[in-house]
Amino acid sequence: MRSNVTEYALVAPPTLPETLKLLASDSDLTPIAGGTELMVALSAGRLPQKHLVSINHLRELRFIDVHPETITLGSGTTFTDIRRHEAIAEDLPLLTQAAGWTGSIANQNRGTLGGNIVNASPAADTPPALLAYGATLTLISAAGMRSMPYGMFHLGYKQTALAPDELVYSVTVPRNWSAYRTYIRKVGTRNAQAISKVAIAGIARIENSTISDIRIGAASLRETPARCTATEQALANQPLTAAALPDLIAAARSALATEARPIDDIRSTAKYRAAVAANLVEEFLQQLSS
Numbered sequence: 229m230r231s232n233v234t235e236y237a238l239v240a241p242p243t244l245p246e247t248l249k250l251l252a253s254d255s256d257l258t259p260i261a262g263g264t265e266l267m268v269a270l271s272a273g274r275l276p277q278k279h280l281v282s283i284n285h286l287r288e289l290r291f292i293d294v295h296p297e298t299i300t301l302g303s304g305t306t307f308t309d310i311r312r313h314e315a316i317a318e319d320l321p322l323l324t325q326a327a328g329w330t331g332s333i334a335n336q337n338r339g340t341l342g343g344n345i346v347n348a349s350p351a352a353d354t355p356p357a358l359l360a361y362g363a364t365l366t367l368i369s370a371a372g373m374r375s376m377p378y379g380m381f382h383l384g385y386k387q388t389a390l391a392p393d394e395l396v397y398s399v400t401v402p403r404n405w406s407a408y409r410t411y412i413r414k415v416g417t418r419n420a421q422a423i424s425k426v427a428i429a430g431i432a433r434i435e436n437s438t439i440s441d442i443r444i445g446a447a448s449l450r451e452t453p454a455r456c457t458a459t460e461q462a463l464a465n466q467p468l469t470a471a472a473l474p475d476l477i478a479a480a481r482s483a484l485a486t487e488a489r490p491i492d493d494i495r496s497t498a499k500y501r502a503a504v505a506a507n508l509v510e511e512f513l514q515q516l517s518s
């Protein structure tokens with residue numbers, strides 16, 4: 229049943245400091261950015277939060293700053309902003325790809341990076357790339373700012389480290405990956421307009437036919453977006469030659485099996501997700517060896 233919109237209230241303070249002050253004084257307020265998650269819930273009659281504070285218009289949250297070592301994206305950056313940004317395409321291609329396959333063009337025009345992270349779906353598109361690149365979040369409240377590795381943000385299914393009076397302010401991503409090779413693949417029902425059944429984003433550095441560093445982020449492999457650290461450990465410092473490849477793939481598959489704890493839901497089964505994720509990691513290794 230659709231929601232009765234007269235039961236809802238929306239405020240839109242003109243600046244970030246005023247918004248933070250309001251969030252500090254009213255614990256019932258929920259931020260709304262692009263609204264592409266919250267408005268779906270509202271339409272379906274399942275949005276319990278009745279008091280919303282718009283952050284969609286806040287210019288302070290919509291920016292992309294390119295620094296020598298990092299790129300910092302404001303949480304209000306849309307998928308379209310990301311998809312069109314040249315330095316991101318050049319340095320962080322996994323993020324460009326993830327932004328480009330999120331929903332439709334309309335979603336990409338409204339949906340924000342902050343909303344994708346805070347909504348905390350295990351199937352969301354940008355987290356695997358952010359995990360592989362080792363992104364850092366900056367959170368902001370009226371009391372100030374604090375930073376944390378993005379890998380520490382998700383505490384459980386739809387649970388995050390964000391305090392009720394905090395916003396995600398920005399996401400900072402190291403950008404110097406020119407010595408790394410990249411892999412990203414999303415498996416869904418269709419190529420477009422489909423939430424992933426499972427997705428893998430990986431980067432790896434190969435030196436002297438050896439994997440000197442490898443980082444793998446996954447969607448829908450656990451109840452939160454997660455890094456596949458056991459798989460990374462099984463692969464790091466291993467030779468990557470045609471002769472060694474079968475053993476390497478076998479080691480990756482068994483390590484992944486120890487850390488894959490996917491959920492069963494309407495989009496797929498845990499068994500299918502675990503099997504496909506292992507196939508994707510194998511595909512990543514095969515591409516690295518070619």
Ligand SMILES: Cc1cc2nc3c(=O)[nH]c(=O)nc-3n(C[C@H](O)[C@H](O)[C@H](O)COP(=O)(O)OP(=O)(O)OC[C@H]3O[C@@H](n4cnc5c(N)ncnc54)[C@H](O)[C@@H]3O)c2cc1C
Binds near residue numbers: 266267331394396422
């Ligand atoms: C048709 C359709 C298709 C979609 N397809 C995909 C897809 O393929 N892949 C995918 O990953 N997602 C998909 N989505 C989901 C959605 O578009 C994304 O998750 C998007 O990033 C949400 O961003 P938003 O700004 O619209 O969030 P909102 O709906 O505004 O907010 C989502 C949550 O984040 C919180 N929030 C937002 N910004 C902040 C902030 N800065 N600080 C603190 N809290 C904040 C809100 O309080 C809310 O809890 C789809 C949605 C629709 C409707």
